[in-house]
Amino acid sequence: MFIITEGTKQHKPSSLSWFIKQTMHLSAIASLAVSSSIIHAETTDQSTTGDSITINNADKKAEPSTTLETIVVTADIDAQTTENTDRYTIPTASSATGLALSAKETPQATSVVTNQQLKDQNSTNLTEVLKRAPGIQVGSIDGARSGFSARGFGITGFQIDGLNTDFVQQAAMGEYSANTAMFDHVEIVRGATGLMSGSGDPSANVNLIRKRADSTVPATELSANVDRYGNYGVSVDRSQSLTKDGAVRGRVVASYQDGDTFIDRQELGQNLIYATVDADVSDNTTVSVGASRQHNKSKSTMWGGLPSYLSDGSKAEWDTSKNGSADWSNWDSDNVYYFADIDHDFNEDWNLTTNASYNESDSSPKLLYMYASSFDPDTGLIYNLNPFHADTERKQVNVKTKLTGNFDALGRTHQLIVGGSYNKSELDTFTYTAPPDGLLTVSDFDNWDGSYAEPAWGAKTQSSDVTVKEKAIFAATQLKLSDPLSVILGSRVSDYERSGMQYGNNVDTESKHIWTPYAGITYDIDKNHSLYISYSDIFQPQTERDINGNYLDPIEGKNYEIGLKSESDNGALQSQVSIFRIEQDNLAQLDGGQIIPGTTLENAYVGAKGATSQGVEVEVTGELSDKLKATIGYTHFNAEDNSGKAINTGYADTTLNLFTTYDMNDIVPNLTVGGGIDWSNGYYGVVTNPVTGQSEKYGQDNVTLASIMAKYAINDNLEAQLNVNNLFNQKYLAGENFFGLTYGEPLNVVGRVTYRF
Numbered sequence: 001m002f003i004i005t006e007g008t009k010q011h012k013p014s015s016l017s018w019f020i021k022q023t024m025h026l027s028a029i030a031s032l033a034v035s036s037s038i039i040h041a042e043t044t045d046q047s048t049t050g051d052s053i054t055i056n057n058a059d060k061k062a063e064p065s066t067t068l069e070t071i072v073v074t075a076d077i078d079a080q081t082t083e084n085t086d087r088y089t090i091p092t093a094s095s096a097t098g099l100a101l102s103a104k105e106t107p108q109a110t111s112v113v114t115n116q117q118l119k120d121q122n123s124t125n126l127t128e129v130l131k132r133a134p135g136i137q138v139g140s141i142d143g144a145r146s147g148f149s150a151r152g153f154g155i156t157g158f159q160i161d162g163l164n165t166d167f168v169q170q171a172a173m174g175e176y177s178a179n180t181a182m183f184d185h186v187e188i189v190r191g192a193t194g195l196m197s198g199s200g201d202p203s204a205n206v207n208l209i210r211k212r213a214d215s216t217v218p219a220t221e222l223s224a225n226v227d228r229y230g231n232y233g234v235s236v237d238r239s240q241s242l243t244k245d246g247a248v249r250g251r252v253v254a255s256y257q258d259g260d261t262f263i264d265r266q267e268l269g270q271n272l273i274y275a276t277v278d279a280d281v282s283d284n285t286t287v288s289v290g291a292s293r294q295h296n297k298s299k300s301t302m303w304g305g306l307p308s309y310l311s312d313g314s315k316a317e318w319d320t321s322k323n324g325s326a327d328w329s330n331w332d333s334d335n336v337y338y339f340a341d342i343d344h345d346f347n348e349d350w351n352l353t354t355n356a357s358y359n360e361s362d363s364s365p366k367l368l369y370m371y372a373s374s375f376d377p378d379t380g381l382i383y384n385l386n387p388f389h390a391d392t393e394r395k396q397v398n399v400k401t402k403l404t405g406n407f408d409a410l411g412r413t414h415q416l417i418v419g420g421s422y423n424k425s426e427l428d429t430f431t432y433t434a435p436p437d438g439l440l441t442v443s444d445f446d447n448w449d450g451s452y453a454e455p456a457w458g459a460k461t462q463s464s465d466v467t468v469k470e471k472a473i474f475a476a477t478q479l480k481l482s483d484p485l486s487v488i489l490g491s492r493v494s495d496y497e498r499s500g501m502q503y504g505n506n507v508d509t510e511s512k513h514i515w516t517p518y519a520g521i522t523y524d525i526d527k528n529h530s531l532y533i534s535y536s537d538i539f540q541p542q543t544e545r546d547i548n549g550n551y552l553d554p555i556e557g558k559n560y561e562i563g564l565k566s567e568s569d570n571g572a573l574q575s576q577v578s579i580f581r582i583e584q585d586n587l588a589q590l591d592g593g594q595i596i597p598g599t600t601l602e603n604a605y606v607g608a609k610g611a612t613s614q615g616v617e618v619e620v621t622g623e624l625s626d627k628l629k630a631t632i633g634y635t636h637f638n639a640e641d642n643s644g645k646a647i648n649t650g651y652a653d654t655t656l657n658l659f660t661t662y663d664m665n666d667i668v669p670n671l672t673v674g675g676g677i678d679w680s681n682g683y684y685g686v687v688t689n690p691v692t693g694q695s696e697k698y699g700q701d702n703v704t705l706a707s708i709m710a711k712y713a714i715n716d717n718l719e720a721q722l723n724v725n726n727l728f729n730q731k732y733l734a735g736e737n738f739f740g741l742t743y744g745e746p747l748n749v750v751g752r753v754t755y756r757f
Contacts, residue, residue: 080092080093080094080100080209081184081185081212081214082112082114082115082116082184082185083115083184083185085114085115085116086116087114087572087622087623088114088116088117088621088623088629088630088631089103089112089114089573089574089621089622090103090112090114090185091571093106093110093112093187094162095110095162095187095188095189095193095196095207096108096110096193096195096196097195097196097417097476097488097490097518097520098195098196098402098404098417098419098474098476099415099476099478099488100404101478102567102571103565103567103574103576104522104524104530104566104574105478105486105522105530106522106532106565107488107520107521107522107533107534107561108189108190108191108520108532108534108561109135109189109190109191109561109563109576109578109580109619110187110189110190110576111133111134111135111188111190111619111621111633112185112186112187112621113129113132113185113186113188114185115184115185116629117631117659118180118183118185118186119721120659120661120674120709120711121659121676121707121709121723122225122709122721122723122750123180124179124180124181124225124233124257125176125177125178125179125180125270126175126176126177126178126180126186126206126208127146127176127177128180129180129186130148130206131678132657132676132678133186133188133633134617134619134631134632134633134634134635134657135150135151135188135190135204135617135619135635135655135657136148136149136150136155136188136204137149137150137651137652137655139650139651139734139735139736139737140734140735140736140742140744141305141735141736141737141742142301142302142303142304142305142735142737142740142742143263143266143298143301143302143303143742144172144298144303144331144365145172145176146176147736148176148204148206149203149648149651149736150190150203150204150635151190151191151202151203151204151580151582151613151615151635151637151639152203152582152613152615152639152647152648152651152653153201153202153203153582153587153639153648153651154201154203154648155201155203155205155206156201157193157197157201157203157204157205157206158175158205158206158207158208159197159205159206159207160207160208160337160339160357161207161208161209161210161339161341161355161357162196162207162355163355163356163357163398163400163421163423164197164198164398164421164423164470165357165359165396165398166394166396166423166425166468168361168394168427172331172333172363172365173333173334173335173361173362173363173392173394174294174296174298174333174334174335174361174363175335175361177270177296178208178294179255179257179270179272179294181235181237181253181255181274182210182211182253182274182292183208183209183210183211184209184210184211184212185209186206186207186208186209187206187207187209188204188205188206188207189204189205189207190203190204190578190580190617191203191534191536191559191561191580191582192536192537192538192557192559192582193536194492194516194518194536194537194538194539195474195476195490195491195492195516195536196474196492198421198423198470198472198494198496198516201538201540201555202536202538202557202559202613210274210276210290210339211237211251211253211276212276212278212288213239213249213250213276213277213278213288214239214278215239215240215241215249215251216240216241216246216249217240217241218238218239218240218241219239219240219756219757220236220237220238220239220756220757221236221237221238221754221756222234222235222236222754222755222756223235223236223752223753223754223755224752224753225750225751225752225753226259226750226751227259227748227749227750227751228747228748228749228750229259229261229262230260231258231259231260231261231268232257232258232259233255233256233257233258233259233270235253235254235255235256235272236252236253236254236255237251237252238251238252238253239251242277247279247280248277248278248279248280249277249278249279250275250276250277250278251275251276251277252273252275253272253273253274253275254272254273254274255270255271255272256270256272257269258270258297261745262320262321262745262746262748263320263321263322263323264321264322264323265299265300265323265325265327265449265450266298266299266300266301266323266325267297267298267300268297268298268299269296269297270294270295270296270297271293271294271297272292272293272294272295273292273293274290274292275290275291275292276288276289276290276291277289284344284345284346285342285343285345286341286342286344287340287342287343288339288340288341288342288343289339289340289341290338290339290340291336291337291338291339292335292336292337293334293335293336293337294334294335295332295333295334296332296333296334296335297330297332298330298331298332298333299329299330299332300326300329300330300450301325301329301331301367302323302324302325302329302742303325303331303365303367303368303369303388304369304371304739304740305324305735305737305739305740305741305742306318306322306324306370306740306741306742307324307370307375307740307741308698308738308739308741309689309690310375310376310377311375311376311377311378311691312691313689313690313691313692315698316375316741318741318743320731320743320744320745320746322743323448323450324368324370324445324448325367325368325450326368326450326451326452326454327450327451327452328366328452328454329365329366329367329368329450330365330366331363331365331367332363332364332365333361333362333363334360334361334362334363335359335360335361336360337357337358337359338357338358338359339355339356339357339358340355340356340357341354341355341356342354346405349405349406349407350403350404350405350406351403351404351405352401352402352403353401354399354400354401355398355399355400355401356397356400357396357397357398358395358396358398359394359395359396359398360393360394360395361393361394362391362393362394363390363391363392364389364390364392365388365390365392366387366388366389366454367387367388367389368386368387368388369385369386369387369388370384370385370442370445371384371385371386371739371740375445377446385441385442386434387434387435387455388431388434389431389432389434389455389457390429390430390431390432390463391429391460392427392428392429392430392464393427393428394426394427394428395425396423396424396425397422397423397424398421398422398423398424399421400419400420400421400422401419401420401421402417402418402419403417403418403419404416404417412480412481414477414478414479414480415477415478416475416476416477417475417476417477417490418474418475419473419475420471420472420473420474421470421472421474422469422470422471423469423471424467424468424469425467425468425469426466426467427464427465427466427467427468428462428464428465428466429464429465430460430461430462430463431460431461431463432457432459432460433457433458433459433461434455434457434458435455435456435458463502463503464500464501464502464503465500465501465502466498466499466500466501466507467497467498467500468496468497468498469495469496469497469498470494470495470496470497471494471495472493472494472495473492473493474490474491474492474493475490475491476488476489476490476491476518477489477490483524484523484524484525485522485523485524486522486523487519487520488518488519488520488521488522488534489518490517490518490519491515491516491517491518492515492516492518493513493514493515493516494511494513494514494516494539495511495512495513495514496509496510496511496514496541497509497510498510503599503602505545505549507543507551509541509551509554511541511554514539515537516536516537516539517535517536518534518535518536518537519534519535519536520532520533520534521533521534527569528566528567528568528569529564529565529566529567530564530565530566531562531564532561532562532563532564533560533562533563534559534560534561534562535558535559535560535561536558536559537556537557537559538555538556538557538558538559538582538584539555539556540555541554541555542555542586542588544588544603544605545596545604545605546591546596546604546605546606546607547591547594547596547597547604549596549598549599552586552588552605552606552607553586553607554586555584555585555586555587555588556584556585556586557582557583557584557585557611558582558583559580559581559582560580560581560582561578561579561580562578562580563576563577563578563579564576564577568622572622572623573620573621573622573624574620574621574622575618575619575620575621576617576618576619577616577617577618578616578617578618579614579615579616580613580614580615580616580617581612581614582612582613582614583610583611583612584612585607585608585609585610585611586607586608586609587607587608587611587647588605588606588607588608589606589607589608589647589648590603590604590605590686591603591604591605591606592686592688592695593686593687593688593739608641608647609641609642610641610642611639611641611642612639612641612642613637613638613639614637614638615635615636615637615638615653616636616637617633617634617635618632618633618634619631619632619633619634620632626663627662627663627665628660628662628663629660629661630658630659630660630661631657631658631659631660632657632658633655633656633657633658634655634656634657635654635655636653636654637653638653639651639653649683649686649699650683650684650685650736650737650738651683651736652680652681652682652683652703653683654680654681655678655679655680655681656677656678656679657677657678657679658676658677658678659674659675659676660674660675660676661673661709662674670712670713670714671711671712672710672711673708673709673710674708674709675706675707675708675709675727676706676707677704677705677706677707678703678704678705678707679702679703679704679705680702680703681702682699682700682701682702683699683700683736684697684698684699684700684738685697685698685736685737685738685739686698687738698738699733699738700732700733703730703732703744704728704730705725705726705727705730705744706726706728707723707724707725707726707727708724708727709721709723709724710722717755717756717757718753718754718755719753719754719756720751720752720753720754721751721752721754722749722750722751722752723749723750723752724747724748724749725745725747725748725750726744726745726746726748727747728747729746729747730744731743731744731746732744
């Protein structure tokens with residue numbers, strides 16, 4: 001049984017005094033990070049110089065190669081590109097402040113999942129990436145939808161190449177399954193990110209960085225994969241110059257994935273095509289254009305999960321392979337993106353960049369939800385069935401222009417960014433009327449095989465027509481007050497508007513001139529270590545409604561953070577310790593499982609007053625030695641309302657993520673092995689037992705998921721890799737929603753062969 005007991009919650013002060021007092025303990029915690037950095041000897045032959053990366057293999061000619069031959073790129077590699085670097089770190093990133101800063105210069109907790117990490121962990125979509133990312137939790141809502149969280153709050157902030165992108169998870173149009181084959185890396189900024197993203201939760205912002213056409217030498221990568229359950233795929237990635245002088249370059253990525261999963265009768269697949277062209281139209285100006293289309297196949301997919309209770313009031317437990325969907329169920333979706341960028345250097349110091357994108361996403365799900373309050377194992381009957389068929393389309397326009405540069409003042413050089421952005425998202429949903437006389441009862445659910453007649457769908461009517469607009473101007477500067485001391489000051493002023501209709505309700509809300517200040521200080525202890533402190537405001541409009549059908553007021557709050565960052569001389573090893581405190585008002589919480597009258601299964605919410613989350617994060621990433629790479633992350637937080645009552649208990653409050661690879665070349669030439677542990681403590685929801693009528697906890701005990709990997713370079717061009725996930729086959733509830741049960745994937749084995757030329 002998946003039952004957990006309530007731990008003792010310790011009430012912490014609700015004022016800033018708690019946050020300040022934690023600085024006294026920082027030095028003790030920080031010693032781990034400091035030690036982890038200084039143990040890194042400069043044994044690596046890979047170094048960074050300016051905005052390019054140089055790979056020097058001069059001293060290794062006598063040794064057998066442990067990796068495939070590096071693709072030669074004649075142009076300098078951008079400092080924010082991770083492909084072909086073999087690293088777990090990145091020289092600079094800009095997701096937090098818009099300024100291109102190293103991790104040590106950024107006064108906020110940041111993580112980067114590099115291209116090498118994506119390959120080593122075989123993370124083929126966004127959900128798989130975030131499952132293994134430090135400080136991030138992933139929960140399954142049902143067969144097609146997931147939820148992400150950090151620091152005790154859900155993640156709703158997503159960007160692609162720095163442009164805000166609306167991922168409407170309620171409509172489940174496949175955004176969380178974004179194929180990593182078209183991305184160079186993923187940047188994650190934890191905490192409030194209002195300066196660059198505008199309205200959003202104080203959890204984290206996830207920025208997906210696309211691959212670019214940056215190679216003037218023809219390069220091709222072919223790969224094929226298959227897993228234990230018969231899901232298989234192939235992909236190709238081709239780059240080359242389109243002109244003799246290399247001024248115009250092109251890249252095409254194509255991927256196909258299809259097959260069964262660990263859930264009976266469920267089939268998942270993807271078709272991806274991505275193409276981009278980079279053109280140096282002058283010595284100072286580069287234009288990039290591109291497009292992608294991803295079709296997501298999801299057949300016999302569950303909606304809402306499995307029944308939670310048996311008819312005697314006990315908690316249900318099912319096989320992990322149990323599928324409550326009908327054979328005709330599907331949740332297919334399509335995502336199409338067009339993008340264009342213009343990058344112009346006025347001189348060595350000043351740059352103007354404009355990014356624009358247009359996105360169309362759509363889905364047309366046909367679903368069957370078995371929302372039985374309880375299941376009778378003797379009769380095998382389920383009475384409550386809810387069929388659903390809809391056509392959903394979302395269109396988005398995103399534009400951002402920013403001017404960045406260096407300026408001299410008071411004898412020092414400082415950085416500045418000013419810019420503006422515009423985002424517009426239109427969501428239209430048309431639903432089909434279900435049969436007026438209801439559906440036949442499902443019998444013998446224990447042996448359910450999905451054989452159930454598809455309903456005769458009725459008339460099609462528009463149920464949602466919602467437009468969201470957000471426009472903003474922003475500015476930030478890094479002021480070098482002295483050699484060790486830097487101050488980052490910034491602000492964003494936004495206008496937010498949401499209008500239209502959703503399921504018969506008016507959704508008109510508007511917020512004008514929202515000021516989101518940001519302030520951070522970094523102090524270099526020495527060339528390898530720096531202390532930082534930062535502050536940001538929080539503003540997040542909400543789409544949840546109360547029991548009367550009224551939309552909750554926007555979330556408002558503050559985010560405080562203090563920490564220590566460390567970095568080896570060449571940047572190949574980075575570590576950080578962060579202590580944070582988040583204060584919020586009006587945070588939506590489930591209203592005891594109540595359903596809003598007149599709706600179909602729409603949960604009612606209440607706004608929590610004085611909600612806080614405070615905790616600590618520790619992360620070490622990069623080369624611990626010339627043969628050992630690792631990423632290690634630990635997070636612990638305490639989230640509660642102003643009365644000390646725990647909130648958002650569906651998220652584990654303590655997590656540990658570890659993944660390492662080791663070069664075995666001295667023992668077995670050309671072999672690299674690795675493995676990891678993803679651990680989280682218990683999480684739960686408070687639900688009403690349908691038999692006793694009493695509220696009680698329903699949840700999951702601690703979860704430990706182990707993984708191993710091995711890759712072998714057969715020759716300079718051909719590589720084979722094996723990944724084993726959930727090595728000890730732990731059974732666990734993966735959902736943050738305990739009104740319907742979903743299980744995590746059991747033991748899985750994935751094999752991949754890659755050929756490069």
